[in-house]
Amino acid sequence: MNAIRLIAALLVLGLGGCANYPMGSLKTDLLPAEDVAASYSLNTAWWKGYHDADLDRIVALALERNVDLALSAIKVNRALYQARLLSADLVPSFSANASAAASHNIDNGNAARSYQTEFGVSYEVDLWQKLRNAANAQEWEYKATMEDREAARLALVNNVADTYFELKYLDESIKVMDASVKRYQELLRLIEAKYEFGKVASVEPLQAQQSLLSARNSLLDLQDRQNVARQTLRDLLNIRPGENPVIGNADLMSYPTVGVDLDVPVAALSARPDIRASEARLQSAFKTLESDRASWYPTISIGSTLGTSSSTSSKVFDLPLLAGTVRVSFPFLQWNTIRWNIKISEADFESAKLDFTQAVTSALNEVDTAYFSYANARRSLENTLSKHQKDVRIGEYYQTRYDLGAAELKDYLDALNTADNSMLSALEAKYRVIRYENQIYKAMGGRYERILPPSAGKATQGHTSTNGETHVPSQRNQQGAV
Numbered sequence: 200m201n202a203i204r205l206i207a208a209l210l211v212l213g214l215g216g217c218a219n220y221p222m223g224s225l226k227t228d229l230l231p232a233e234d235v236a237a238s239y240s241l242n243t244a245w246w247k248g249y250h251d252a253d254l255d256r257i258v259a260l261a262l263e264r265n266v267d268l269a270l271s272a273i274k275v276n277r278a279l280y281q282a283r284l285l286s287a288d289l290v291p292s293f294s295a296n297a298s299a300a301a302s303h304n305i306d307n308g309n310a311a312r313s314y315q316t317e318f319g320v321s322y323e324v325d326l327w328q329k330l331r332n333a334a335n336a337q338e339w340e341y342k343a344t345m346e347d348r349e350a351a352r353l354a355l356v357n358n359v360a361d362t363y364f365e366l367k368y369l370d371e372s373i374k375v376m377d378a379s380v381k382r383y384q385e386l387l388r389l390i391e392a393k394y395e396f397g398k399v400a401s402v403e404p405l406q407a408q409q410s411l412l413s414a415r416n417s418l419l420d421l422q423d424r425q426n427v428a429r430q431t432l433r434d435l436l437n438i439r440p441g442e443n444p445v446i447g448n449a450d451l452m453s454y455p456t457v458g459v460d461l462d463v464p465v466a467a468l469s470a471r472p473d474i475r476a477s478e479a480r481l482q483s484a485f486k487t488l489e490s491d492r493a494s495w496y497p498t499i500s501i502g503s504t505l506g507t508s509s510s511t512s513s514k515v516f517d518l519p520l521l522a523g524t525v526r527v528s529f530p531f532l533q534w535n536t537i538r539w540n541i542k543i544s545e546a547d548f549e550s551a552k553l554d555f556t557q558a559v560t561s562a563l564n565e566v567d568t569a570y571f572s573y574a575n576a577r578r579s580l581e582n583t584l585s586k587h588q589k590d591v592r593i594g595e596y597y598q599t600r601y602d603l604g605a606a607e608l609k610d611y612l613d614a615l616n617t618a619d620n621s622m623l624s625a626l627e628a629k630y631r632v633i634r635y636e637n638q639i640y641k642a643m644g645g646r647y648e649r650i651l652p653p654s655a656g657k658a659t660q661g662h663t664s665t666n667g668e669t670h671v672p673s674q675r676n677q678q679g680a681v
Contacts, residue, residue: 232469238650239463241470243353245637245646246360248457253447254363257436260444261359264437268355271348278341329493332486339483346476353472355435357641361634362432367451368630369425372623376418379619383411390608403608410612414619451629459573459639463647468562470644477551477558484551488544494537498528566642573635580628587621594618 242248246258262268387407393399429443436444468474530537594614600606640646 235467235469239647240650241645241647243645245457245640246356251447253445257363257444258356258359261355261436265355265435266437268351271351275344275348278344281337327493327496329490332490336483336486336490339479339486343476343479346472346479349472350476353641357637359435360637362428364630364633365428366446368626369421369428370446371451372626373421373425375619375622376414376421380414380418383414387411406609406612410616451626456633456636459636460647460649461570467647471562472644474558474562477555481551481555484548488548491541491544494530498530569635569639569642573639576631576635580632583625583628587625590618590621
């Protein structure tokens with residue numbers, strides 16, 4: 200009876216190491232993944248919602264050729280190999296050796312030969328789950344590196360999309376400024392002709408030249424920014440100068456946005472790979488700590504050898520000798536080393552908890568800021584478009600008055616400059632709307648779409664997104680496949 204109780208107690212101690220760290224003990228303010236999945240589907244290929252073949256092609260090229268993403272894949276494989284290596288400690292290890300020896304007696308000339316073979320197997324009984332926890336720790340690290348790769352993929356797609364739309368914004372801004380430069384050149388030509396006939400004051404050609412030079416400088420600044428953006432995109436795609444990808448010619452102002460559902464709770468962050476990676480590393484640190492704590496307990500190893508010794512080679516594989524061993528070691532005799540190893544693991548575990556908490560806090564703040572910036576960008580776009588329309592009308596008014604000689608040239612030039620600048624501001628505002636829209640998708644780990652009840656789906660042929668556009672709902676599974 201005492202032996203049975205002892206075995207039961209040992210099993211309880213050993214199986215106690217099988218549990219994972221209870222994540223519910225950490226206050227995160229995150230919504231459970233099950234609750235989010237019940238109300239929303241997640242589309243991780245949100246950029247396809249723009250229906251831009253050029254963007255789809257560039258993103259696919261980046262996923263194929265980006266160096267950082269390739270390096271993260273190597274890290275995933277390395278973590279997998281390390282996990283498999285530690286798992287090998289959970290199965291018996293085998294050994295084999297063979298030897299042959301020959302001797303010659305120089306006194307009588309007799310020769311002797313001997314042959315030995317031995318096969319062995321050994322196994323450490325993982326009674327305290329020390330080896331299992333160590334292997335599980337590496338398995339969690341492997342999961343963390345997989346999430347790291349997903350985070351790298353998410354960031355890459357966001358950076359590619361952001362740079363793509365920045366280039367579209369800069370391309371159209373350059374067209375606006377190029378047209379502005381040509382208009383100022385024509386205006387300068389007309390004013391200089393009037394000046395030659397004495398119809399305008401000498402200051403007017405100078406004012407026209409001033410406006411022309413200012414427009415040219417603005418054009419140069421935009422071209423510099425365009426060149427930097429092209430370099431950024433080439434770096435993301437891992438291509439060299441002269442291999443600039445084709446950017447579509449679609450008008451940015453009429454470019455449809457995918458639309459963000461701002462009713463999705465900020466705390467719906469279960470899909471963020473960096474949070475899942477932090478959670479996996481927390482579990483890894485917990486398993487490492489449990490493994491190190493088990494170092495106090497005795498280590499039991501069992502083994503067996505099968506061997507033979509013969510003077511003839513024909514009997515070298517006859518194995519009549521069988522031996523078994525049981526070895527018990529007491530690692531707690533090295534108490535000082537074990538103690539500090541456990542302290543190190545405890546510190547790593549506490550650090551992992553703080554890292555996880557910080558990752559959650561940063562994610563919540565990132566999403567909250569992205570929501571705010573997106574809403575403001577939409578309002579700013581509406582205001583800027585309205586202002587530009589009025590600036591154009593004012594410019595036309597001053598042009599008419601100047602042609603009639605009722606307004607100064609400076610007033611007309613100021614009106615033209617104001618209209619040009621408001622057009623550039625409108626393009627930038629539209630780019631910012633798309634940029635913050637994509638930042639939300641990155642911050643949330645994808646694009647959340649509300650799951651409509653079957654009755655609502657039958658009654659509604661489409662749904663209206665936050666950008667006012669009507670879309671036909673598409674079928675997507677929970678992993679975001681379109």
